[in-house]
Amino acid sequence: MLKFHNKKNIAESLLIWDTPGVPAPNKHINVLWKTYYDGSRADIISIPKIIENNSNYIRTLYLSEEYDFGEAKFKGKLIFEYLKIRHNLSMLWMFFSIIKNPFSDSAPITDAIRIIAFNEWMKNKSTDSIVLKSDNKLLSGAINSWCINLGMTFKWDQTKKPTSDISLLKQMYYKTPNFIQALIWLCHYLVNRWPLSGVGLKKWKNTEGNITFFSYFHNIDTDSHKKKYFKSKYWSNLNDVLHKENCKTNWLHLYVKSAQFPSSKDVAKVIYAFNKSEKRQEIHVTLDTFLNLGVIIRTLRDWSKFFFIATYLRCRLRIDKKNKINFWFLFEKDWQKSICGSVAMENLLNLNLLESALKSLPKQKHGVYLQENHAWEYSLIRSWQMLGHEQLTGVPHSTVRFWDLRYFFDSRTYFKKTECSLPLPNKVALNGKMARDMYKNSGYPLSDLVEVEALRYLHILKFKQKLAKANLPKALVRKEKIQVLVLCDYLIKNTEQQITILKKAIQYIPAEITFIVKLHPACPINLDDCIKFNIKISSDPIEELFSKCDVVFASSSTTAALEAYCVGIPVIVSVNFDSLNLCPLRGHAGVVFIDTPEQLADNLIELGSRNFKNISYKNFFTLDSKLVRWRMLLNLN
Numbered sequence: 001m002l003k004f005h006n007k008k009n010i011a012e013s014l015l016i017w018d019t020p021g022v023p024a025p026n027k028h029i030n031v032l033w034k035t036y037y038d039g040s041r042a043d044i045i046s047i048p049k050i051i052e053n054n055s056n057y058i059r060t061l062y063l064s065e066e067y068d069f070g071e072a073k074f075k076g077k078l079i080f081e082y083l084k085i086r087h088n089l090s091m092l093w094m095f096f097s098i099i100k101n102p103f104s105d106s107a108p109i110t111d112a113i114r115i116i117a118f119n120e121w122m123k124n125k126s127t128d129s130i131v132l133k134s135d136n137k138l139l140s141g142a143i144n145s146w147c148i149n150l151g152m153t154f155k156w157d158q159t160k161k162p163t164s165d166i167s168l169l170k171q172m173y174y175k176t177p178n179f180i181q182a183l184i185w186l187c188h189y190l191v192n193r194w195p196l197s198g199v200g201l202k203k204w205k206n207t208e209g210n211i212t213f214f215s216y217f218h219n220i221d222t223d224s225h226k227k228k229y230f231k232s233k234y235w236s237n238l239n240d241v242l243h244k245e246n247c248k249t250n251w252l253h254l255y256v257k258s259a260q261f262p263s264s265k266d267v268a269k270v271i272y273a274f275n276k277s278e279k280r281q282e283i284h285v286t287l288d289t290f291l292n293l294g295v296i297i298r299t300l301r302d303w304s305k306f307f308f309i310a311t312y313l314r315c316r317l318r319i320d321k322k323n324k325i326n327f328w329f330l331f332e333k334d335w336q337k338s339i340c341g342s343v344a345m346e347n348l349l350n351l352n353l354l355e356s357a358l359k360s361l362p363k364q365k366h367g368v369y370l371q372e373n374h375a376w377e378y379s380l381i382r383s384w385q386m387l388g389h390e391q392l393t394g395v396p397h398s399t400v401r402f403w404d405l406r407y408f409f410d411s412r413t414y415f416k417k418t419e420c421s422l423p424l425p426n427k428v429a430l431n432g433k434m435a436r437d438m439y440k441n442s443g444y445p446l447s448d449l450v451e452v453e454a455l456r457y458l459h460i461l462k463f464k465q466k467l468a469k470a471n472l473p474k475a476l477v478r479k480e481k482i483q484v485l486v487l488c489d490y491l492i493k494n495t496e497q498q499i500t501i502l503k504k505a506i507q508y509i510p511a512e513i514t515f516i517v518k519l520h521p522a523c524p525i526n527l528d529d530c531i532k533f534n535i536k537i538s539s540d541p542i543e544e545l546f547s548k549c550d551v552v553f554a555s556s557s558t559t560a561a562l563e564a565y566c567v568g569i570p571v572i573v574s575v576n577f578d579s580l581n582l583c584p585l586r587g588h589a590g591v592v593f594i595d596t597p598e599q600l601a602d603n604l605i606e607l608g609s610r611n612f613k614n615i616s617y618k619n620f621f622t623l624d625s626k627l628v629r630w631r632m633l634l635n636l637n
Helices: 047-053 055-071 091-099 108-122 137-149 168-175 178-196 201-205 222-226 238-244 264-276 293-317 328-339 342-359 375-386 433-441 455-470 492-508 528-533 542-546 560-566 597-607 628-633
Strands: 013-017 029-032 044-046 084-086 129-134 153-158 211-217 249-255 282-286 366-370 391-395 427-430 449-451 482-487 513-518 535-537 551-554 571-574 592-594
Touching: 029 047, 044 047, 047 055, 047 108, 055 108, 091 108, 091 328, 091 342, 091 375, 108 137, 108 328, 129 137, 137 153, 137 328, 168 178, 178 264, 178 293, 178 328, 178 342, 201 282, 238 628, 249 264, 264 282, 293 328, 293 342, 328 342, 342 375, 366 375, 375 391, 427 433, 433 449, 449 628, 455 542, 455 560, 482 492, 482 542, 482 560, 492 528, 492 571, 492 597, 513 542, 528 535, 542 560, 551 560, 551 597, 560 571, 571 597, 592 597
Parallel strands: 013 029, 013 129, 029 044, 129 153, 211 249, 211 366, 249 282, 366 391, 391 427, 427 449, 482 513, 482 551, 513 535, 551 571, 571 592
Antiparallel strands: none
16 A cells, blocks of 8 residues: 555545646645655645655556456457467567557656556545646546546646647658558658668578577677677677687677668668678678568568457457546557557567568577567567577666566566467576566566676776776765766657756856766757857767766666766766656665756755765676676576
């Protein structure tokens, strides 16, 4: 149960305030939907505060609701079974991967969690009516449904939506039916990715390697790329170890458009160069290498199969369940996209491409993939198993955040071995104590977990060793000038909020405190006006910037905040309560969380006089430059 005393009669009406800030005193009990409030007003309830204070309980409730949704039957048949593609793979897992992604544009999971918290708070309470002040039509539908089930009056006080910056062409696209969007998406994809068709295919079919890695063609090391051999920040020094051990490997890349590689033609040139290089015993292809007419026909055949099934299930899922929360209003749009729209087309194309890739590959002893529980990973797991390849290991390459629900399921899910059950790899390779504790506490089978070195964070070890040799403890002390490193986010809305807070805080901050901003490579927003605030922009590697700074001001979800914390730099985090708390330092001592310019200024001024405890990286990551654990996992010893 939630951590507060329940009173039965609270007010004649509740006002759910789904806008920024706090409403002025009024006749209602005010329920803040997206604002964390820790003040003294008795007429205010903060849903974000309830969620944070009862996080384990509320997360468990959501995962249980998700499990029950999958267990629902229509005419004696589970939803999973209706959405079966083949190889015991169900489209429902792909749907879950979409709605649970906290980094998606809509992120309906946030409102789903808030509704659960609100529903728990309302238990044993009564009110006559609920007013929702919001511009969110989907939330209005969900709250209205909840009110109808409980016999309450509902009113939607609709506010004006912010002006959209989406182009007219995209607006027209989004207004077309889902099946039209799917066909347009496929045509656009084929035109853009066809230059990769067949690139590296012959070498792939004739490979002598029996270890295959599945990775993103992103974060490629610039120096190695210029020297025509492959090295990625995802895998760090592992490629060097494999090379020294004369281990022949295969690499299948999922191309992600970036400033480094803006087109598939650029990628094709690089793949050709990697495969010609004599510096590595590696074969490189992309998933789009396997594009051909047969794959396209099979994809269209699979997609057409689910068009009518999606409509049939949609009509039944719309029906409200008495005294239960109905999330359908939040998730219906994503359902349509995931089962018969553009997302469905993408997922089914990836499935057919992976099947083609794995069929043409000699039998493999080991497969290793970057695990984030995206839809393509479920296709990989089932295809790998069906085609008789041996061990498959998933690698959560970054941090595992508490509220990134892609990584978590109801504990019953892990032990259910029926048709269309959750596709799981043989092993999950975790990069340290923090990730292991997260998986363990979620009920994941411990026998399927192994610990390996945190490849993406080996630079932390190098930085700590450098400080030790110089006998210079990295901790903030009082000095005349303080340099603040501003680390931005993957999400534009979080970065914009953070920079806005910074600009407004400048007026309260002494000139002795200066700022360097490092943008996330996937979020290159325009910061030209920062010059007038005397804010510098840098693209230097993060380990170099750490050596120059005294304090880090990080956005709410960047893992770079944790890296700074591990090397002993004080961290201030800009929290965006419009979403779930995705900070990897959530719940850790010594971290300052702010959401106003005044709070940032006050903490920067005061931080120099505080004692900052040096944190051991061992509480978070397993770091060993010799990669002993990776060697054991891949049988390289």
